[in-house]
Amino acid sequence: QVQLQESGPGLVRPSETLSLTCDVTGYSISSGYYWDWIRQPPGERLEWIGGIHPVGSAYYNPSLTSRVSISVDTSKNQFSLELSSVTAADTAVYYCARKVAVSGRGDFDYWGRGILVTVSS
């Protein structure tokens, strides 16, 4: 059973960097798939942030690319998100998810439970 779990601070101060980690169990990240981050501001739609393949480069939402960095640590079977220069608009529930990217697919089949990150002083 594939499981993902987000962790990190629930409160980040404006202008600082948001850092989250996603631990994956039940599947080895190095075996394939893409590993992505998605967020959902309160009462709003889901927004894709970016993702990474364990043997490839990361790719980001063009609207966030200047502030986002995603990395993977296959030895720990986890991947991470950094979002710099945060503002209140970055307050959201952040999800990590596995993306299927074969045979005409680009959907997310496994998700973490999500972590609420609030940006406030």
Add this chain to the structure above:
Amino acid sequence: DIQMTQSPSTLSASVGDRVTITCRANQSISSWLAWYQQKPGKAPKLLIYRASSLENGVPSRFSGSGSGTEFTLTISGLQLDDFATYYCQQYNNYFTFGQGTKLEI
């Protein structure tokens, strides 16, 4: 960028009903569309991919159709467990989601 618009935003229905949710893209996305169900405080759950393919373990009362710019999600024989918010997601060019349709009793 590709924008996804769902209708209606809210849908009232009863157990046993058949309901349809529409998702429109502002440009053609072929069949590169997925549907998710989300309940309050929970992560989205994948229902449909490639517009009409049912994810493993999802009940057959869920079905998807469409291509190009217009897509539908149909639930036949609503059950209590189906009352939730539904999102469409395109993956033709990056990944964007619709604003959601809340299905309420």
